[in-house]
Amino acid sequence: MTSPGAWLRRHDPGLAAVRRAARVTVVACLGFYVCRYVLGDPDMAAYALFGAVALGVLSQIPGTPSRRARTILLMLPVGAVLISLGTLLSFDLVAATAGMFVLGFVVSYVGVGGPRLVGLAAGTQLLYILPCFPPFDPGALGWRIAGFALAVVLLAGAELVLWPDRSPPPYTDRLAAAVGGLAGCLGALADAWSGGRRDRLEALLPDAVDAADALRPSTLPPGQAPASASRRDHALATAAGTTRLLLGRVADLALTDDRAAPDLPAATALLRQVASCVEAAAAWLRGEGEVPDTDRVAAALRAFRAARAATPPDGLPPDRLRPGSLALQLGEWTKTLVTALRVVAGAPVPPDPTPPSARPGAFWFAHEPEWALLWHRLREHLTPRSVSFQGALRLATALAVARLLAGLFDLSHGFWVLLTILTVLRTTAAETRALLRPALVGTTIGALVAAGLLVVGVPPTTYAVLLPILMLVGFAAGPLLGPGWAQALLTLVISMVFAQVSPADWHLAEARLLDVVVGAGIGVVIGLIAWPRGGTGELHRAAAEFLADAAGVVRETVRVVAEGARPADALPRARRTGRLAEASYALYQSERHLRPGVVDWQATLVAGHHAVRGAEALVRECPTGRLLSCVGPLDLAAADVAARFEHVALGLARQDRTALTAPTLPPPDLAWPTDLGTDLYHLADLRVWLDGLRDDLARFLAAPAAEPESSAAALRLRLAGIADGAPG
Structure with missing residues (x-):
């Protein structure tokens, strides 16, 4: 039989949930007792307690x-403003409802700024x-x-001195492991191209993929992904996405064996x-070296291009030029990786070489x-097509409707209706309905127990x-036992709080149950009306639009490089x-899905990112207008790849x-010239990019349950699955 201690350690590693519940309990009870029994101010006592609950339980910082x-201390002025607005607007039902809608939307919407703002949203709503x-x-x-203010000061101090949580390992540790694994694979690949064996590369690749897999936002603890609007997080996300893209291209080169390529030595x-x-980048991330510089990789790229220019490949089959083009792509993306890390370090970066x-x-x-x-992040998502905008509007509407109904029907302790919406409403109607039953059952049980205590009439002491006992168990019950237990114990806690603030009888428990039923009903109705599919429906539309735009990138890039056309706005x-x-996709990952879908979303999005990243390098570095003699086959190849993007998008x-x-048509069988001189290399660069995009799209369907036939195939499937979070 499992002991309670073993069960607790298994369900709460490190006792993080228990420690957090204990901190909030101590702060909430201390603030409540001091204000209620020492200062004799019930109003102040309620705000001391619920302030601790808002920032300690409802918020995930x-x-x-x-x-x-x-972060908690910074919430003091924000909370003071919200409490002031709520107090001053409570004179009129229409004013209070309008304020609830506006503030409900704003507080939720600003979560697009990053994980800390997302984590604070629910608790901040309670302060109004x-x-x-x-x-x-x-x-x-x-x-x-x-x-x-008393709750804020006590809670901030408790975070530091009362059973503080262990500091999570920084994201840069995971990034250092992935970049280090990538460096080892690149070195092993260079050795193999110099005539060595490929055994070392084959041995290193699986561990490197594991390290890159650990960078996926879906594998990180909540709030640990670099997702804020700051320069540092933008750069970290770019570095992580580039590392994954580089590793995918290393695997492509590992499967390429052409030792007779004319540019192989270069x-x-x-x-x-x-x-x-x-490797220098990985050393800096580990704290063992100086900030990496782009000068060395830029010089290597110039030397490679000069060496190619001095070795005309006339008469060679185009496929013989593939290894050099893949190596060039690795070099360009490595320059991107190093530049991103310089931004992380706050070091100067080269001027933007992107054409105006x-x-x-x-x-x-x-x-x-x-x-x-x-401000850019807020403006970018201020559209009905943004899941952040949709979620904020859904929650604001539910809270405003709840505030209006609570006032029209004069519900006792009507704020419980809105509190229920904060805890029950989810991004999909299915998830909201799934929470409804345990919430109602738990609240009913808690209300019955609370009514029994109030009927018996136990002394206030x-x-x-x-x-404090019920608070400790109740605050830990949600993460450990589920929402039903959490609602039952929360009902008891609230009943005992209000029984100490003002005279109360069993009708208090009745009001709590009625308010939870009303709040849950409003949450379900709004969830069914406003974007009921959550991230699933919007992900289909957003990914379709991204791939359709990627098709435009393919067509425009070929026109720019081959014909010398002027770039438009496709990129x-x-x-x-x-x-x-x-x-x-980030919202989709946070939701529960009962069965896997037909689409591998990670592989689908990485196809779009490959289109954008490859086009950036080609437009920036390839001489334009030098491939007019092969515009015909290039246009056909680009049309084929773009049509595949559009087919998936549709x-x-x-x-x-x-x-x-449905099966797609095979790629067109095209005749390519072999007498373009060094421009054949640029043709090879374009073809490698187009062929890679065609291969990416071949992996957008979810992998079958059967095991791949070979380790190489298994590796390619895993590489297609480490793409989430790659920056666009």
């Missing part, structure tokens, strides 16, 4: 204990909800803010320099002030003694839609399983 403490109900008492505003020298630069017509470039954020980056548009698609937009799984 990531980071180290010191960073969480700073609590005072926006009658009685209208502006004279109590000072005491309310004082009670909240490509091998480039790979050695690239491996050295990547194709801007903003990959590092548009490098020289922007932090406030401008946050009994409530004071039981409150900037694809970057924007790529970021919205990534946001939809199937996703229509959510047509048959169209997605």
Whole structure:
């Protein structure tokens, strides 16, 4: 038989949930008892207790204990403003409802700025909800803010001294492991191209893929992914995405064996320099070296291009030039990786080489002030097509409707209705319905027990003694036992709090049950009306738009490089839609899905990212207008790849399983010239990019349950599955 201690350690590793519940319990009870029994102010006592609950239980603040403490202290002026607005607008039902809608939307929407803002949203909502109900008492505003301030100061101190959580390992540790694994693979590949065996590369690749897999946002603890609007997080996300893309290309080269390629010696020298630069980047991430510099990889790229220019490949089959083109792609992406790490370090970065017509470039954020980056993120998602906008509007509507109904029907303790919505409403109607039953059952049980205690009429000191015990168990019950237990114990806790604030009888428990039923009903109805599919429906649309824009990137890039056409807006548009698609995918990952879908979303999005990244390098580095003699086959090849992107995009937009799984036509059999001189290398660069995109799209369907036939195939499937979070 499993002991309670073993069960607890298994379900709560490190006792993180228990420690957090204990901290909040101590702070909430201390603030409540001091204000209620020492200062004799019930209003102040309620705000001291619920302020601790808002920031300690409803809020999920990531980071180290010191960073969480700073975040809590920064909430003091924000909470004071919200409490003031709620108090001053409570005089009128229409004003309170309008304020609830506006603030409900704003508080939820600003979560697009990063994980810390997302984690604070639910708790911050409560700071307006609590005072926006009658009685209208502006004279109590000072005491309310004082009670909240007491909770903030005590909670910030408790984060530092009361059973503080272990500081999570920094994201840069995972990034260092992935970059180090990539460097080893690059070095082993260079050795293989120099005539060595491929055994070392084959041995290193699985561990490197494991390290890259650990960078996926879906594998990180909540709030640990670099997802804020800051320069540093933008750069970290770019570095992680580039590392994964580089590793995928290394695997492509591992499967390429052409030792007779004319530019193989130059490509091998480039790979050695690239491996050295990547190893220097990994050393800096580990804290063992200086900030890496782009000069070395830029010089290696120039040397490689010069060596290719001095070795005309006339008469050679185009496929013989493939290894050099892949190596060039590795070098360009390595320069991107090093530039991103320089942004992380706050070091100077080279000027943006993106042509003005194709801007903003990959590092548009490098020289922007932090406030401008946050403002850009807010403007970018201020569209009904953003899942962040949809979620904020859904929650604001539910809270406003609840506030209106609570006022129209004069529900006793009506703020419980809105609190229920905060805890029950989820991004999909299915998830909301799944939470409904345990919430109602738990609340009913808790209300019956609370009513029994109130009918018996136990002394007030009994409530004071039981409150911290029930708080500790109740706050830990949610993560450990589920929402039903959490609602039952929370009902008991709230009943005991209000029994100490004012005279109460069994009708208090009845009001709690009625309010939870009303709040749950509103949550279900709004969830069914407003974007009921959550991230699933929007992900289909956003990914379809991203791939359709990627098709435009393919066509435009070939016209620019081959014909010398002027770049239009295909690249900037694809970057924007790529970021919205990534946001939809992040929400999709946070939801429960009973069965796997037909689409491998990670592989689908990485196909779009490959299109954008490859096009950036080609437009920036390839001489334009030098391939006019082979415009015909190039246009046919580009049309074939773009049509494949559009085919998948149309199937996703229509959510047509048959169209997605239908076999596609084989690529066109094209005749390529062999007498273009050194321009054959540029033709090879374009062809490698197009062929890679065609291969990427071949992996957008979810992998079958059967095991791949070979280790190489298994590796390619895994590499297709480490793409989430790659920046657009």
